[in-house]
Amino acid sequence: MLGIFLGFVAVAAALLICLNAETLGRRLRVMDHPDKGRKNHTKATPLVGGIGILLPLFIWLVGALLSGVVGDKQTLSVLMLGAAGVGLVGFADDQAPISPLSRILLLCVYLGAAFAFHPDLIAQNLNWGSFEPTPLPAWAYCALLAVTTIGVVNAVNMADGQNGLVPSMFVVWSLCLMLVGDGVVSQVAQILAVASVVVLIFNLQGRLFLGDCGSYGVTFVIGLLALMAYAQGRLTVETITVWFFIPVMDCLRLIITRRLQGRSPVAPDNDHFHHRLQSKLGPSYGLVAYITSVGATSFIAALAPRFALVCIIVLTAIYFSFAWLTDSATALAAGTGPVKDTEPSDLDESFTNVVSIAGSELSRRAGSP
DSSP: OHHHHHHHHHHHHHHHHHHTHHHHHHHHTOEEOOOSSSBOOSSOEEOOHHHHHHHHHHHHHHHHHHHTSSSOHHHHHHHHHHHHHHHHHHHHHHHSOOOHHHHHHHHHHHHHHHHHHOGGGSOSEEOOSSSOOEEOOHHHHHHHHHHHHHHHHHHHHHHOOSTTHHHHHHHHHHHHHHHHSOHHHHHHHHHHHHHHHHHHHHHHTTSOOOHHHHHHHHHHHHHHHHHHHHHTTSOOHHHHHHHHHHHHHHHHHHHHHHHHTTSOTTOOOSOSHHHHHHHHHOHHHHHHHHHHHHHHHHHHHHHOGGGHHHHHHHHHHHHHHHHTSSOHHHHHTOOOSSOBOOOOOHHHHHHHHHHHHHHHHHHHHTTOO
16 A cells, blocks of 8 residues: 555656646756757757656655565665666756766766675676577676666667657656566566656657656666566566667667768767658657557567567668668758757767777778778
């Protein structure tokens, strides 16, 4: 009964934040102002969507920890630390940009803290659904997770360019975690899903944006929940790959194609996957196509991991049919309508500069001018 009460409190908190989004945004100095360019929303919009998800989640976690509704205090403490810590990093960046190196280091610090407080998160193998497990030393697993975490958080942040897109993915991933996680992971994912739905409704109306607090903090928490399920043998590498395939693939494609075109990997444009879909299907149907692709394959991979490889092949075909084989000139002309597109952050720049440097080195060794 107490657990149900805590759930209602969390939902009420999310609704209260969203209803007072503009007031909160102005008082907290996190307003996104249109620039009559790529930020084509009609008025200053509060960047409080992330707060509307993370604060209710934090309230529920604290209540569950103090009341003993959830017995696994170790897991609750790690999630509280991740939600509060990375959420504050994103919130600080919403107020005033912080250096990319500081952001990357802080992400690594909070991930390291999660490993330190919850050593069971460090798996001994890469568990495949279609292949034999691959043994991996603890240090190599932690290093791989650090790179993966930075990459996924960055990719989701870059995908936050259309109202409703990233919050919808939060709902999909949370529901998947509810299906595959144990009792604790499933309960936390349920609160995350409901809070994300509340924010999604307001975000679709253009009344608020997620902000970096949301794209960083919520993605990090979802990553922690996925790590917990993975460490328990409830997830495979292929399934996790399916979940994040489209945003990560889009991030990598943009880095590579911009470099090949002689442009900066962080040069802003309207060539994201959601822009490609908009150019062919329109904003509304394009959004539906994006979320349907992510949602359908994520649920299939979660419920039937043996089909995860098939899902990856299908996603590859869907993605490149729009993002590679379509006319780039048409896609570059997209982006009109009720769409909010954010320019790449400093984290995007730091992440893509690594690829840029690597590309330059490969070109030099190949004898390219």
